[in-house]
Amino acid sequence: MALLELRGVGKEFGAIRALGDVDLAIEPGEAVGLMGDNGAGKSTLVKIIAGNFAPTNGSIAFDGQPVHFTRPVDARDVGIEVVYQDLALADNLTAAANVFLGRELRRRVGPFSFLDHGAMNRRAGELFAELKSETRASDVVRAMSGGQRQAVAIARTRLSDAKLVLMDEPTAAISVRQVAEVLDLIRRLKDHGVAVILISHRMPDVFSVCDRVVVLRRGRKVADKAIARSSPEEVTALITGAKEAA
């Protein structure tokens, strides 16, 4: 049974049809590369899955249950986490504080409840070790590299035991070594049975970690095939429209 199943999902903004009747199924532990040129409908699709707005038509099922997201919290509650392009981290806080932001571990002392710094640092440290990232829980995010920031954002998704992680251009604007780190992080998520939707412009990234590639063009799905049976050349042709569909 598919973890996430979209049937005929479309979105209109006034007279503009941003997304037209897309079918998409994602299996548990599967990494799917979502590709397409600017304006092809990638963000619209991702925002619908993340609960930023509801589709105009079509239905969504998660874990076999029909779902209707109207707020990002709805999607998070069923196990969908988003790693945003700008990472949505508070620079002035430590890695552990960011991982636990909004769901801090607390200890009750009489009528008061205080932050359990020790437990949060330990748990965050375990998550970073699990992701094999050289990120220290007590370091402030401001001083971190792009790869370490990604690790913090991804550790957040591990904390909630998300079943599906949406990653929006995680490798844009970071160094070559950090790209390798991020791709490793995505493999770790897959190892844990987490499904990943990777939105990316970078062909090598998609072809190195994804199992499947989905191509959108002008709001329509023009390809959905196993990475092994495709090639960067074919995907480029699909994105630009040189090849109609595959």
Next chain:
Amino acid sequence: MMASETSSAPAGALKTGDFANVGRAAWWQRGFFASQTAYVAAALIAIVIVMALMSPAFLSAGNVANVAKNFSFIGIVTLGMTLVIVTGGIDLSVGSVMALSAIACAMAMQALASTGLAGVPFATMTLAIAAGLGVAVLVGLANGLLVARVGLSPFVTTLGMLSIARGLAYAVTEGRGQTPAGPDLDAFYAFTDGTILGVPMAVIYLLGLAAILGVVLHHTAFGRHVFALGGNEKAAALTGISVERVKVSVYVLCSLSAGFAGILMTGWLGSAPANLATGYELTIIAAAVIGGANLAGGIGGPAGAVIGALLIEVIRNGLVLAGINAYWQIVLVGMIIILAVLVDRLRSGRAA
């Protein structure tokens, strides 16, 4: 769960500490010791030593008590202001709120003195102080809701409130100072202007509130969310933090600190004039910024608030003792604000 076996190897096999290329800054280059608060504290100690050497009157018991009391009123409000500044906001209405709360407290005490409550011990004083603080809460709520829910700029909202609260202070009193009165007068003066073991009450309140704020900011989820708002408000909202509630809370707490300080000043002056604390908002914001609170949000703390307020008062007091025209203190405070921020910029620029 597919392929989960591959990762079930003991996590302990790879410790983050194993990475030799990730250095850790020396203790004096991180945490408190690398903060603006730390070097402003160092500057404060140096200034105190220089002044003590230049003027024997500076460290006399009378002068120390005088400085301590004067800076405590400013310091208490600076604590609240720091909270607002950490979220990336600003509250220009605090000086007016000090006056409005002081007047509400004094007038309530006068009014209650002739009621049946006058016979109940401490009842009129308690209710009068509650009235003063209640007015502060209302102003804080108005500020907070306009900023957080309506989305107005904190600067403009609280600038408007500065005028509204000051205008109300004049309007309800018709410009006449209000004197606290009633059966609890002695208790009121003991509560606001007394001493415990020779320490002025205002100083005790300041240190107590600073300690509480320190615990709240660094050891509670609310404090963490205050910092998160200042660091990245959008991220805070995405993690599910109720941004609106945190923002309203900090404006209410800031207003409360102003109202409380205003009531303390009433006890000190023996009266609540409508022009009480006029222009104090700038000194308070200056104290917060000198102490290390960053107007861009995300940085600040109670130690900085206390040290910043103390530094301003020590310099003002020093100029008075040196017989320098009091107007020059205003010039100097301005220069210190710019200097403190400049030194921080130079220092962080070098470190980067």
